[in-house]
Amino acid sequence: MRKSVFLGALTVAGLAAAAAAAGTVDDVKARGKLNCGVATGVPGFAAPDANGEWEGFDVAVCRAVAAAVLGDPKAVEFVPTTGKTRFTALASGEIDMLARNTTWTFSRDVDLKFEFVGVNYYDGQGFMVPKALGVSSAKELDGATVCIQTGTTTELNLADFFRVNNMSYEPVPIETNAEAQQQYLAGACDVYTTDASGLAATRATFENSADHILLPEIISKEPLAPLVRHGDSEWGDIVRWTLNALIAAEEYGVTSTNIGELSAGTDNPEINRLLGTEGKLGEMLGLDADWAKRAIMAGGNYGEIFAKNIGESTPIGLARGLNAQWKDGGLLYSPPFR
């Protein structure tokens, strides 16, 4: 009895100590690998392919950071996390960054002590139902059984939505997307609700995806953003500006195909600064001059990553919508590289 109390307290103390450590860049460099938290499996966002290689829209952010810091987009250890485990994994130092359909909220930022580095997908919570249910609006869902992933903003929005609309529902809390999919397809719940992008991604894997519809209501704002721990701003800057580099690259027309040509030098100083042929941006970050070039070469610019993983030519078929560049009427807007 005494011994177990002792060991328990020791673990707690150890955990707390690990979380307080800083200097993530040095840790990553020393390790030679980036530990990146991703989803357990959402096709298009983060899922292992047939060869066990992780790929997807969120995975691409991890790879870009690994390319910028370590020079190798493959030097990533992917850590699958559930809605519940992700924050503990990040806070305890098990992962260096988290890119997992995670909504930027006030309390996660301020109270849970994380730093969101910028939005990589502007999303909102939607509902998916089988067509056969004959439902055309979320307002008709009174009394329905709803599958939700626990530990998410989804379950909070859902409670509010039904409450405000004076409807009742039966929540079925679930840990992972795969289990939710299984329960939904077996008819154990009428509705599956999560971020609309996640719904589209999940639906794309169904055998008869045409038998399921997304309801028109989007009930929340879900800015999905990669995040790091509070208190290590150097590391936060690296992840933030790697994401910005991907977005800016699209804005300036830098793609994975023309990047070799452009990095010989152009007459646009902003591109030159981004690609390291002018100025010392890399050095300021504590990296070398080619950091952004490598990040972009890892999977292409933001637009290329989007098109390849979740864009309209993929089975997931998401339109750019809010996620277009600001010049095209979207919300993507990278601060200037100068």
Added chain:
Amino acid sequence: MTSLTDPQKDRFRLSMLLYDTRYRSATIQIIALIFFMLVAAWLISNTAQNLAALGKPIDLGFLTEPASYDINQRLLDYDSRDSHLRASFIGLLNTLVVAVLGCATATVIGVIVGVLRLSPNWLVGRLMTVYVESFRNVPVLLWIVFFMAILIETLPAPSAFRGDDPAAHMLLGDSVAITNRGVYIPEPLFSNSLGDIHLFGASPLRFDVSLDLIAILAVLGLGLWASAWIRRRADGIQEATGARPTTWYLRLGVVSVPLAVLLLMLGFHLGMPELKGFNFRGGTHMRNSLIALWLALSLYTAAFIAEIVRAGILAISSGQTEAAAALGLRPRRIMSLVILPQALRVIVPPLISQYLNLTKNSSLAIAVGYMDITGTLGGITMNQTGRELECVLMLMMIYLIISLSISAVMNWYNESVKLRER
């Protein structure tokens, strides 16, 4: 007057603390205790400091904030505006429900299997062996998930009950619906209900107790007491005269007639589940998460209990059985009158730890989305508030209290079945 043989009065010297065997063990224990407390104090202050450095000093204030999430199985009133403390309390009740259901079922199955495993019938004995070995040797988490998968995949969804020619039908005169969302059974309703007593006002621990239930339990208790009194009287008459009066109709009557009258007065009727909209409404809904968890926990624990029961029975020497048989007792009575009462003394102590195991294993509930205390306080609340240390410490305290209570009750029971030595 002093005699020479009187021992010299020892004066206490400090070194005796170490060299005198009378004091040495106490000295060592005190030093060890001081050392232990120093280490503990250091660990606690270190943890507190690190948490403070992280900007997360220990603070239980979050418990009064609104929980903002819904819980499907609520034994008491709860909605998403209630506090985290209330949500935890609802979770705690769910833990207790599955623990009580599980312990009761596991005991019944365990005793039956344990006895049958010793059966001279080869087939029955072997079957029980297969059951015990397969349940004991597979982790309980897998059983829980397995039962849940079976329930979800093989049973019809509520929509299958709809239409003119439905694929699935309700059972027992349209009173029971078995679906892949759980089982709906009729619920007892009272049209002249006595109402509820509200305990603890509007606090997070507020608790409604149904007066109908109390009335029923009281009448039932009185009936059983009267029935026991009649039996004792019959025992007395039998001892005095040798003839036992027939009492079964009297005993049945004192229990059932007052109960029936009370139920009639309360306007007892059954509320039937009915398919309305997406789901069945009305009736009592036993969710499949509860059923899967309950089945898995009780079948798993029953396998261990069966072994304990078997060991307990084997511990009673076969001379007892033979002696009882020689007195003309039939095998069933030998078991219930001679063997089991003695075997209980061997069975109860290890049984306690099985009950504790079952209760602690119920924390795997979240695997099937059953909202127990681990799912609420240690799950969603912890996750949404980020108060890991507070939540885990509270959770440990709660399980500790539950376990100690079970131990206390069982120890008391053990005391009462113990052999009275004269």
